[in-house]
Amino acid sequence: MRIAFTTKGKDWDSQMDPRFGRTDYIFLYDDESEETLIEDNTAIQNAAHGAGPQTAKKLFDLSPDILITGNGPGGNAAEVLKKSELKIYIGAGNMTVKEAYSAFKEGRLDAN
Amino acid sequence: MKIAIASGKGGTGKTTLSTNLADLCAERKDFPGIILADMDVEEPNSGLFIQREVQKEIIRNKMIPQWDKDLCSNCGVCDSICRFNSLLKLGKTILVMPELCHSCYACSELCPENALPMQMQKMGRQTIFNTDSFIFIESRLDVGQEQAVPLIAQSIEYIDSKYPKDFLVLLDSPPGSSCPVIEAAKNSDFVILVTEPTPFGLHDLKMAVNTMREIKKDFAVVINRFGIGNDAVIRYCSDEKIDIIAKLPDKREIAELYSKGKLVHRDVPEFGKELKKVAKYLKRLSDRRNNQ
Numbered sequence: 248m249r250i251a252f253t254t255k256g257k258d259w260d261s262q263m264d265p266r267f268g269r270t271d272y273i274f275l276y277d278d279e280s281e282e283t284l285i286e287d288n289t290a291i292q293n294a295a296h297g298a299g300p301q302t303a304k305k306l307f308d309l310s311p312d313i314l315i316t317g318n319g320p321g322g323n324a325a326e327v328l329k330k331s332e333l334k335i336y337i338g339a340g341n342m343t344v345k346e347a348y349s350a351f352k353e354g355r356l357d358a359n
Numbered sequence: 360m361k362i363a364i365a366s367g368k369g370g371t372g373k374t375t376l377s378t379n380l381a382d383l384c385a386e387r388k389d390f391p392g393i394i395l396a397d398m399d400v401e402e403p404n405s406g407l408f409i410q411r412e413v414q415k416e417i418i419r420n421k422m423i424p425q426w427d428k429d430l431c432s433n434c435g436v437c438d439s440i441c442r443f444n445s446l447l448k449l450g451k452t453i454l455v456m457p458e459l460c461h462s463c464y465a466c467s468e469l470c471p472e473n474a475l476p477m478q479m480q481k482m483g484r485q486t487i488f489n490t491d492s493f494i495f496i497e498s499r500l501d502v503g504q505e506q507a508v509p510l511i512a513q514s515i516e517y518i519d520s521k522y523p524k525d526f527l528v529l530l531d532s533p534p535g536s537s538c539p540v541i542e543a544a545k546n547s548d549f550v551i552l553v554t555e556p557t558p559f560g561l562h563d564l565k566m567a568v569n570t571m572r573e574i575k576k577d578f579a580v581v582i583n584r585f586g587i588g589n590d591a592v593i594r595y596c597s598d599e600k601i602d603i604i605a606k607l608p609d610k611r612e613i614a615e616l617y618s619k620g621k622l623v624h625r626d627v628p629e630f631g632k633e634l635k636k637v638a639k640y641l642k643r644l645s646d647r648r649n650n651q
Contacts, residue, residue, distance in 0.1 A: 296443040297444025297445060300445075300447055300456060300459070301444045301447075303447075304438075304447045307449050323458065323459065326454070326456065327447060327449060330449050330450075330452065
C-alpha cells in the first residue's frame, strides 16, 4: 500500500503541512517495500491560481492508495482526485509525519 | 469622465458616497448626464438606495473551453499553457474547471486538434435603470460564479460604447486591492479612495494607494465617518502628498437613514456640505481635462 503525506519537510520527524494545494512536499511511503519518495512541491508557492488542482494532478500521477493531510483538498482539487481511486484521511495537520502514520494505522484519523 | 470609487477596506462608505454623489451631481447639472454604475458585481447594493425603473436587462456570458474527447490527441499542450491551472490532463482525460478559467482562449487557440472550442456560459446580468435624475446601471454576478473581472470589463465596455464621453460616470467599485478593483480603476480617468480614520482604514488605504501607484492612476482620498479613530490617515496623506477631498462626518443620523435605504445629503447638512466639495472637485477635474 502506498501512502502520501502533505509535509513541510523531507523526514519522518518533519511537521505535516495542513494545507493540501500549497503543501511544500508530498512524502510518499510504500509500506510493503518500505521505500520513501519525496516529491518537491515548493514551486507551487508561485502559483497565484489553481494550486489545489495542480497538486491534485501531481498526486494523480503518483497514484498512491491513501492520502493523509490536514484540512483536506478544496473543491477543485477534490474534483480532480475523484478521478482516482485515492482514499483521503484528514486531521493530521498538527502532527509529525511519524505521528500521522501511527494515527492512521490505529484508525484515529477521519476519512474525508 | 469616469471616476472609480474604491477603497482598500470594505464598509468604509463607497456606496454611501457613490449614491449620494450621483444624486447631488444630477441636481447640480455640472455635467450633461450622470451615470452611476454598481461594479461591486459580487454584492451590488447601490440599488437599495435608489428609486428606479428597469429599462433594459442584458445577459452577460463568458467563454470557456469545452473538451471534445473524440478530437483530442492527448498531447497536453492545453495543460502546460494554462496560466490559471484551469485545465488539467489526467491520464487520458482533460478536466476543465470553469471557475478558474479567465477566458483567455490560449488553450483553444493552441490546441493542434481544435478539440477545445470555446462555448458561452452565463455569468450574470447587467441591468439599466431609469431614475428621476440619472442613469443607474447594476451588474450582478450569478451565484456560484467566481470571476468578477470579465463581467466588470464587459459592463464598462458597454458604458463606453453607449454614452457620450462628457457624461460623468461613477463606478461604485469592489473593495480590496486585487483584480476586480484594478479592472474598474484601470478603465477610469480618476480614482477616489474612501477610507475611515482608523488603524484598519489606514492599513488598507496604504494597500490601495500602492495599487493605484502601481497601475499609474491619479487618485485622491475621501475620509468617511470623520470624528472616530485618530488622525493617522490625515498625517499619512499629508506625508504622501495625497489630496483629501472631503471629510464626511460620523453621525448616528446618517446610519439611521442608511439603514432605511435613504440618501443622506439633503437631510444631513454637515454631510451635504462635505459632499459638495467632492462634486466641485470633480467639476474642476473635468474642466482641467477639457482644457488640456
